[in-house]
Amino acid sequence: MSILVTGATGFLGSAVARALVAAGEEVRVLTRAGTDPANIAGLDVEVCHGDLLDAASLARACAGCRALYHVAADYRLWVRDPAVLYRVNVDGTRALMEAALAAGIERIVYTSSVATLGLHADGRPADEDTPVTLAAMVGHYKRSKFLAERAVDELVSTRGLPAVIVNPSTPIGPRDIKPTPTGRIVRDAALGRIPAYVDTGLNVAHVDDVAAGHLLAFARGEVGRRYILGGDNLALKDILGVVAEWCGRPPPRIRLPRRAVYPVAWVAEAWARLTDGPEPQATVDGLRMAKKKMYFDCARARRELGYTSRPARAAIVDALAWFEARGMLARR
Secondary structure, three states, X not given: OEEEEEOOOOHHHHHHHHHHHHXXXXXXXXXXXXXXXXXXXXXXXXXXEOOOOOHHHHHHHHOOEEEEEEOOOOOOOOOOOOHHHHHHHHHHHHHHHHHXXXXXXXXXXXXXXXXXXXXXXXXXXXOOOOOOOHXXXXXXXXXXXXXXXXXXXXXHHHHOOOEXXXXXXXXXXOOOOOOOHHHHHHHHHHOOOOOXXXXXXXXXXXXXXXXXXXXHHHHHOOOOOEEEEOOEEEEHHHHHHHHHHHHOOOOOOXXXXXXXXXXXXXXXXXXXXXXXXXXXXXXXXXXXXXXXXXXXXXXXXXXXXXOOOOOHHHHHHHHHHHHHHOOOOOOO
């Protein structure tokens, strides 16, 4: 019987699908018609067209599957219509879980995010048990993922949904075709578009390590339990330093106070709305998130799942090499 993977044409989802195929699994992927298939080109998978907002397509996708990896999500820190995030991330997740229950799927890995977890004001790494509330969620993306995870929790406790929850930190690496908000930082820094930085930090992990963590959660995770899949905690300054070193130029040395960047974010968002342009590089929600260092401890996953991660530098370098090979960067 097949394993269904959602989001397989995207960044993390494609890494999960590739890991499953490499493990010899029979993989079915759910993708919307018209989505760029580049990330699954040549991959031995069954393609099933559908949409998280189309219940009939979800039933067809789940039929005959023994397992589900729900990786798909709308990962944007700024969007013109925030209701889209809630429809995809919350309503779509709930609908897919209902379809999985109806189809008798035996095991589920649900991809949440560290965005749903609490943070420490002093920068100490947080874990799965760090206290958090919906009111602490900054922006619609984080709120939508928080509510989606709570919907999965509810179905686990009330309907016996056989789901293990994983909370990836900040995956970086190859096949970031959009790219993601973090991938844009790496790409734009390599293009010389980020001459300064704010004092914040991220937990950086190689996308392929996070994908491997999904398979470990499937094999060893406890239903209803959360596992952070992360890597190294790095200041934004250090991330930009790795990029600069790869490019062969000095790193940014100007640290900007967050309040000085807010006017830039307001203007960028206003311009994006006016021109129907892409998501701006600087967003108000992004700056609000940057108030705290987004550092995390994945000791639970290492201890209970056997999860491992390579150095964050390797993830950043692999991302840069992939962007360069795709012609998204000037050749060094």
